[in-house]
Amino acid sequence: MADKGGVAILGIYNADLAFRAARLPVVGETIAGSGFAVNSGGKGSNQAVAAARAGAAVTFISRIGTDAFGDTAMATWEAEGIVPRVIRSPDDPTGAAFIFVSETTGDNAIIVFSGAAARLSAADVDAAAPAIEAARVFVTQLEQPLDAAIRGLQIARAAGVTTIFNPAPALPFDDELYALCDYIVPNETEAAALTGVSLETEDGAREAGDVLLARGAGAALITLGERGALLHSADRSVLIPAFKAGPVVETTGAGDAFVGGFAAALAGGADPAEAARFGSAVAGLSVTRAGAAPSMPRRAEVEALLAAT
Numbered sequence: 001m002a003d004k005g006g007v008a009i010l011g012i013y014n015a016d017l018a019f020r021a022a023r024l025p026v027v028g029e030t031i032a033g034s035g036f037a038v039n040s041g042g043k044g045s046n047q048a049v050a051a052a053r054a055g056a057a058v059t060f061i062s063r064i065g066t067d068a069f070g071d072t073a074m075a076t077w078e079a080e081g082i083v084p085r086v087i088r089s090p091d092d093p094t095g096a097a098f099i100f101v102s103e104t105t106g107d108n109a110i111i112v113f114s115g116a117a118a119r120l121s122a123a124d125v126d127a128a129a130p131a132i133e134a135a136r137v138f139v140t141q142l143e144q145p146l147d148a149a150i151r152g153l154q155i156a157r158a159a160g161v162t163t164i165f166n167p168a169p170a171l172p173f174d175d176e177l178y179a180l181c182d183y184i185v186p187n188e189t190e191a192a193a194l195t196g197v198s199l200e201t202e203d204g205a206r207e208a209g210d211v212l213l214a215r216g217a218g219a220a221l222i223t224l225g226e227r228g229a230l231l232h233s234a235d236r237s238v239l240i241p242a243f244k245a246g247p248v249v250e251t252t253g254a255g256d257a258f259v260g261g262f263a264a265a266l267a268g269g270a271d272p273a274e275a276a277r278f279g280s281a282v283a284g285l286s287v288t289r290a291g292a293a294p295s296m297p298r299r300a301e302v303e304a305l306l307a308a309t
Helices: 043-053 068-080 122-127 129-134 146-158 177-180 188-195 203-213 256-267 272-286 299-306
Strands: 009-011 014-021 035-042 059-063 083-089 096-102 108-115 135-141 160-167 219-223 230-235 239-240
Touching: 009 043, 009 129, 009 146, 009 188, 009 256, 035 043, 035 059, 035 068, 043 059, 043 068, 043 256, 059 096, 068 083, 068 096, 068 108, 083 146, 096 129, 096 219, 122 129, 122 146, 122 203, 129 230, 135 146, 135 256, 146 160, 146 177, 160 177, 160 256, 188 203, 188 219, 203 219, 203 230, 219 256, 219 272, 230 272, 239 272, 256 272, 272 299
Parallel strands: 009 059, 009 135, 014 096, 059 083, 135 160
Antiparallel strands: 014 035, 096 108, 219 230, 230 239
């Protein structure tokens, strides 16, 4: 493990096209909007940006198109110092998301198309195995095909790399996957869907954690929004408080900020509880600004918040 370093992340990139308006149009109607922005998105890519800004050396494994959005993805990763291990497909577009944001409530409605990333395969992950094996921490989620995620976790586990699995979106998967997870990191909605347990109380969160451990996960790290995050393993159960870094502007990407920050801290040698606290601080800062990837804080900001708390 001494020669390993940094974080390898398998996931998808989406171009987020956000439109702000009073309401969604009905079919056949055109309405005027009050705002528009294009940002980088996709859980895996967001987590990669969060980890890189938190100070980790990051490799990102994915598949994108040979289009303008793909060019934007490459430029985003270059700007953040992220090493891309990506396949550029001439036959599929880069993933994109239409995001409607209500100008009055801030509520949103989203349509996501994964594009080229929907074709990520176990063979693609095998081709990127050296990047996974060289990392100290490996992260994946469920936005790309399940077989690709499983293969990434298998490669990491065989190489002695710490594995983090973010089961988002909450899709069904075989219980055999749990045994590949050093840390499974769901939010409270995902944890409830996976376990059938209500997480309205701290005891409920611990009960859900017990279910995840019984299925084979090494530890459960359940994010609970404003209540913080529960780090639950066989030998300890610790509630990590949420950080309030200022007025909440937008919560999009907060979970990705937490996972990326947690992974970066683990890769840097932090104790799991310390790493979870670092991830919580990253998430607390991210919600004070708009966007997903653009909202991720720099390491100096995180350290300042931790020192002041």
